[in-house]
Amino acid sequence: xxxxxxSKELEKHLSKIIPAVPTRxxxxxxxxxxxxxxxxxxxxxxxxxxxxxxxxxxxxxxxxLKLVLPAKLLYDVVRSLKxxxxxxxxQQQNKKINLLTDTGKYVISYLEPEEFPEIPTxxxxxxxxxxxxxxxxxxxKEAIDKTAFAMSKEEVRPALQGTLFEFTEEGLxxxxxxxxxxxxxxxxxxxxxxxKQYIVPERAINILSRILDEKIVKVYFTNTYASFKLNDIxxxxxxxxxxxxxxxxxxxxxxxxxxxxxTQELNDTIKRxxxxxxxxxxxxxxxxxxxxxxxxxxxIDTGASGEEKLKCEYQGEPMDIGFNSQYMNxxxxxxxxxxxxxxxxxxPTKAVIIEPVEKKEELDLMMLLMPVRxxx
Amino acid sequence: xxxxxxSKELEKHLSKIIPAVPTRxxxxxxxxxxxxxxxxxxxxxxxxxxxxxxxxxxxxxxxxLKLVLPAKLLYDVVRSLKxxxxxxxxQQQNKKINLLTDTGKYVISYLEPEEFPEIPTxxxxxxxxxxxxxxxxxxxKEAIDKTAFAMSKEEVRPALQGTLFEFTEEGLxxxxxxxxxxxxxxxxxxxxxxxKQYIVPERAINILSRILDEKIVKVYFTNTYASFKLNDIxxxxxxxxxxxxxxxxxxxxxxxxxxxxxTQELNDTIKRxxxxxxxxxxxxxxxxxxxxxxxxxxxIDTGASGEEKLKCEYQGEPMDIGFNSQYMNxxxxxxxxxxxxxxxxxxPTKAVIIEPVEKKEELDLMMLLMPVRxxx
Numbered sequence: 001x002x003x004x005x006x007s008k009e010l011e012k013h014l015s016k017i018i019p020a021v022p023t024r025x026x027x028x029x030x031x032x033x034x035x036x037x038x039x040x041x042x043x044x045x046x047x048x049x050x051x052x053x054x055x056x057x058x059x060x061x062x063x064x065l066k067l068v069l070p071a072k073l074l075y076d077v078v079r080s081l082k083x084x085x086x087x088x089x090x091q092q093q094n095k096k097i098n099l100l101t102d103t104g105k106y107v108i109s110y111l112e113p114e115e116f117p118e119i120p121t122x123x124x125x126x127x128x129x130x131x132x133x134x135x136x137x138x139x140x141k142e143a144i145d146k147t148a149f150a151m152s153k154e155e156v157r158p159a160l161q162g163t164l165f166e167f168t169e170e171g172l173x174x175x176x177x178x179x180x181x182x183x184x185x186x187x188x189x190x191x192x193x194x195x196k197q198y199i200v201p202e203r204a205i206n207i208l209s210r211i212l213d214e215k216i217v218k219v220y221f222t223n224t225y226a227s228f229k230l231n232d233i234x235x236x237x238x239x240x241x242x243x244x245x246x247x248x249x250x251x252x253x254x255x256x257x258x259x260x261x262x263t264q265e266l267n268d269t270i271k272r273x274x275x276x277x278x279x280x281x282x283x284x285x286x287x288x289x290x291x292x293x294x295x296x297x298x299x300i301d302t303g304a305s306g307e308e309k310l311k312c313e314y315q316g317e318p319m320d321i322g323f324n325s326q327y328m329n330x331x332x333x334x335x336x337x338x339x340x341x342x343x344x345x346x347x348p349t350k351a352v353i354i355e356p357v358e359k360k361e362e363l364d365l366m367m368l369l370m371p372v373r374x375x376x
Numbered sequence: 377x378x379x380x381x382x383s384k385e386l387e388k389h390l391s392k393i394i395p396a397v398p399t400r401x402x403x404x405x406x407x408x409x410x411x412x413x414x415x416x417x418x419x420x421x422x423x424x425x426x427x428x429x430x431x432x433x434x435x436x437x438x439x440x441l442k443l444v445l446p447a448k449l450l451y452d453v454v455r456s457l458k459x460x461x462x463x464x465x466x467q468q469q470n471k472k473i474n475l476l477t478d479t480g481k482y483v484i485s486y487l488e489p490e491e492f493p494e495i496p497t498x499x500x501x502x503x504x505x506x507x508x509x510x511x512x513x514x515x516x517k518e519a520i521d522k523t524a525f526a527m528s529k530e531e532v533r534p535a536l537q538g539t540l541f542e543f544t545e546e547g548l549x550x551x552x553x554x555x556x557x558x559x560x561x562x563x564x565x566x567x568x569x570x571x572k573q574y575i576v577p578e579r580a581i582n583i584l585s586r587i588l589d590e591k592i593v594k595v596y597f598t599n600t601y602a603s604f605k606l607n608d609i610x611x612x613x614x615x616x617x618x619x620x621x622x623x624x625x626x627x628x629x630x631x632x633x634x635x636x637x638x639t640q641e642l643n644d645t646i647k648r649x650x651x652x653x654x655x656x657x658x659x660x661x662x663x664x665x666x667x668x669x670x671x672x673x674x675x676i677d678t679g680a681s682g683e684e685k686l687k688c689e690y691q692g693e694p695m696d697i698g699f700n701s702q703y704m705n706x707x708x709x710x711x712x713x714x715x716x717x718x719x720x721x722x723x724p725t726k727a728v729i730i731e732p733v734e735k736k737e738e739l740d741l742m743m744l745l746m747p748v749r750x751x752x
Contacts, residue, residue: 073651073680080648096679104648104684272456272480275449303472304449308480 001090003037003061007081007101010057013044014075016233017053019207020046021071032068034116037061045119046071051204052119053211054234065090066113069097077106122220122227122236131221133172133192137230140219141212143174144205146365147185149330151202152178159242162199165221167192171362175247181327182247182368183334189362197244200226204237211235251368252351255344257316259288260357263341266293267332269308270325273297276306277325281372284325288314288345297325321348322374331367348374377466379413379437383457383477386433389420390451392609393429395583396422397447408444410492413437421495422447427580428495429587430610441466442489445473453482498596498603498612507597509548509568513606516595517588519550520581522741523561525706527578528554535618538575541597543568547738551623557703558623558744559710565738573620576602580613587611627744628727631720633692635664636733639717642669643708645684646701649673652682653701657748660701664690664721673701697724698750707743724750 022030034045042059045052081101089098099106124130152160164175172190176183198221208228220227228235273284277297287294293312298305331354335341338356345352354367398406410421418435457477465474475482500506528536540551548566552559574597584604596603604611649660653673663670669688674681707730711717714732721728730743
């Protein structure tokens with residue numbers, strides 16, 4: 001039994017699915033790929049049980065076959081080759097596979113397919129309820145890239161360790177929060193009429209962001225799994241089976257003071273202030289007046305401090321308000337495609353809303369940040 | 377007291393000398409720069425006691441002054457600024473220094489200069505014997521880049537943890553070895569008539585490689601220190617005070633079998649073989665015949681193996697010989713500017729010489745590699 005494949009094409013597929021292979025696991029079988037050839041279609045599987053990736057490509061093969069190959073070694077060998085045809089020759093008598101090229105021969109042991117865990121299937125034929133949306137890969141990537149940073153890293157509230165995909169009458173909404181900040185992004189152009197919430201874990205979100213391209217993605221949700229079907233690859237992830245907190249209740253509706261400031265300029269200032277805001281709270285203080293913000297940070301331990309004055313447009317009462325400089329930096333970095341940002345404030349103790357001034361079509365984006373206490 | 381300096385110019389100087397600042401040290405004073413302004417010339421010092429860097433630049437100053445500033449914080453603040461003029465204002469009453477720009481003010485505590493360790497001076501006026509060579513910065517960098525990789529990482533033989541600078545009648549010789557491989561590079565165009573050996577420690581070599589440019593470097597050696605004087609920076613390093621082993625005695629003179637092979641092609645093969653040569657010895661086997669090399673490596677634990685056939689020109693008896701694949705890879709990588717390399721061999725147990733086929737003017741380069749045993 002043998003099959004042939006172009007080395008660079010195989011490398012492209014392996015590079016996309018190898019992120020699902022766990023680097024340290026007591027289940028050694030997960031350090032492998034499953035190769036499944038059926039009528040000339042090669043499907044390669046990788047999984048860590050929670051998250052699976054499948055890749056599809058055509059190969060020239062003289063038989064149908066299934067075998068399990070060491071993921072890292074195979075990937076390293078394939079990507080070390082120049083563009084060439086690789087012939088995979090199965091040696092059943094000693095359970096080895098030969099990779100043959102013009103000048104080289106590489107021998108790798110394989111395992112039987114029965115040892116590889118089953119990968120869940122998510123499609124229209126599932127018995128349970130399935131919700132489906134189609135979304136442009138670029139737009140999904142943008143939504144993920146603008147929201148993913150605010151997912152919680154802490155295991156105490158598992159629901160927050162993922163991104164909320166909320167089907168609403170207005171469109172598909174993406175929400176992330178760690179309790180200190182929150183990002184709320186609505187894609188109006190995605191038809192998602194049923195009211196329903198799904199939480200996709202951080203690992204799936206991160207891998208998705210890497211494999212998305214400009215093509216259409218078909219997304220399937222059941223109550224336990226999500227599947228993202230791209231052109232020649234599919235990502236299947238277990239969902240987080242917790243209830244997402246009522247995020248809408250923390251968003252203030254009547255922050256009447258408005259502050260407009262240049263995004264990049266403020267973020268450059270914040271980055272310098274981070275050198276001085278080294279305490280636990282990483283506090284940076286904004287002193288707001290009609291035309292200026294004074295930004296100040298101080299390192300209590302060393303007595304070092306920094307302060308800068310920036311131009312702004314502020315409509316509201318003069319106010320001193322403190323923020324975590326790292327959170328502010330992350331928010332502004334994720335709003336950098338808008339030249340200016342708008343802060344909506346009410347008082348030094350109430351959540352602040354930060355929005356891009358330049359709106360995008362069919363996309364509503366809102367970030368929220370809790371202030372930190374400033375000691376009078 | 378105050379002085380003014382361009383932010384980007386100061387950043388350039390600080391970036392060059394900050395490598396001398398130790399990252400973890402029980403002597404907290406070493407985490408600082410010493411600033412010394414004398415008649416408008418600012419000298420900045422950084423040291424870890426074994427290695428020191430001095431940087432020279434002109435500033436506009438209203439007084440002579442000396443003060444000690446936290447290295448990392450100062451460097452981070454300066455490089456976070458756009459191009460601007462920074463005014464340093466000394467506040468003697470509270471031992472702080474203000475850095476003022478158009479829009480910002482940064483306050484940093486300073487220490488008194490007396491706390492900073494003394495930096496040795498190495499120049500013609502030293503009482504002890506001084507040997508001096510002048511060398512083009514690019515050429516010194518090339519010599520270092522081709523030899524540094526073979527210095528020993530092991531502390532058991534301190535002399536090998538540095539690069540030998542040998543003054544000879546033929547020129548200046550650079551030697552590195554770790555007992556398994558050796559690099560011997562002679563710069564014929566450097567006039568170094570006295571017969572004398574100096575060992576420069578690895579850390580100095582690494583930093584030197586980063587700061588060298590195309591300008592002339594004046595190198596001073598005393599019995600205990602070396603000083604490398606660049607245009608606006610000086611590196612002073614303690615020398616390794618051990619005797620260098622008699623490297624010449626291990627270089628075989630009568631390796632009569634000659635193998636010529638394309639450098640890049642062989643190295644690409646070696647890189648693939650490294651995926652299989654995973655045992656302690658990282659063994660790769662060369663089987664030499666008149667027109668071909670067969671290269672083979674095997675992972676005993678998993679039974680995986682790789683073999684490739686390459687074209688070559690070989691004059692000698694057919695031979696199987698084993699090498700450490702990682703050492704071979706490093707040697708070939710450092711000979712990559714010669715399209716072909718020449719191996720001089722005698723037997724599977726005797727040191728092999730590897731040289732570039734394309735010779736450079738005024739530069740003799742020879743690498744030596746001990747074979748590893750091949751189990752029949």
